[in-house]
Amino acid sequence: MFRRALLWMLFLLLMFFLAAFLLSSCAPAPTAIPTPTRELLIQPFPPTQAPMVTPVVLEPTATPTPTVPEFYTVEEGDTLAKIADRFGFKVSDLSRANHLSNADLIFAGQVLLLSTPDPLDGPQSPTQVGKQIVVVLSEQMTYAYEDGVIVQAFLISSGVAAHPTVQGNYRIQTKLELDDMTDGATYYLEDVPWVMYFFKGYSFHGTYWHHNFGTPMSHGCLNMKTEDADWLYHWAEVGTPVLILP
Numbered sequence: 332m333f334r335r336a337l338l339w340m341l342f343l344l345l346m347f348f349l350a351a352f353l354l355s356s357c358a359p360a361p362t363a364i365p366t367p368t369r370e371l372l373i374q375p376f377p378p379t380q381a382p383m384v385t386p387v388v389l390e391p392t393a394t395p396t397p398t399v400p401e402f403y404t405v406e407e408g409d410t411l412a413k414i415a416d417r418f419g420f421k422v423s424d425l426s427r428a429n430h431l432s433n434a435d436l437i438f439a440g441q442v443l444l445l446s447t448p449d450p451l452d453g454p455q456s457p458t459q460v461g462k463q464i465v466v467v468l469s470e471q472m473t474y475a476y477e478d479g480v481i482v483q484a485f486l487i488s489s490g491v492a493a494h495p496t497v498q499g500n501y502r503i504q505t506k507l508e509l510d511d512m513t514d515g516a517t518y519y520l521e522d523v524p525w526v527m528y529f530f531k532g533y534s535f536h537g538t539y540w541h542h543n544f545g546t547p548m549s550h551g552c553l554n555m556k557t558e559d560a561d562w563l564y565h566w567a568e569v570g571t572p573v574l575i576l577p
Contacts, residue, residue, distance in 0.1 A: 461572075489553055491550075509524055535563055
């Protein structure tokens with residue numbers, strides 16, 4: 332009896348282990364829990380930019396303006412045009428400042444005044460090309476024009492009321508460095524300098540017998556200071572137009 336009970340217990344125990352084995356072999360494998368992964372985000376860097384550089388503007392170096400002397404001594408090979416260009420003057424201004432009737436007649440060793448004379452006032456020139464001489468009797472003035480610009484002006488003495496100076500348009504007809512003048516009765520003047528006839532016996536000329544310029548004094552000619560007549564004589568050519576206004 333006891334033996335039967337023991338066998339029965341062994342049988343049940345064997346069945347229990349067999350059932351457990353069968354259950355463990357048939358059960359599904361446990362699902363693995365995924366391990367969370369950390370996503371690595373790579374943030375791109377902005378493109379590297381070159382640093383801003385402020386451009387440096389280099390100003391051209393100014394050429395120093397040469398100092399202009401008050402006087403200049405003419406050297407070999409100089410011309411008035413070269414001197415004027417070197418020191419920033421007009422040839423006409425240097426000619427007038429130095430009373431040069433001909434810009435080509437400067438010479439080595441000559442001392443020139445480097446200056447711009449004050450502008451000259453006068454009547455409007457009828458011509459804008461070439462040379463012209465204009466006389467204004469009411470002003471007792473003679474003006475020398477070149478291309479419409481006054482280059483020299485002179486105080487003169489014209490004819491007195493009994494012997495008035497002619498008016499109108501003329502041209503220089505004859506030039507004489509010296510000439511004897513007479514009316515055949517009341518006066519005789521020897522070696523009158525720098526004479527330029529423009530109509531019959533009427534002329535521009537130098538004057539050594541009076542200094543009352545600005546007042547009518549002559550028998551019709553246009554009396555000038557000798558140095559002024561010299562300038563005008565060497566500046567004007569035969570054929571230069573002459574206009575005489577009241």
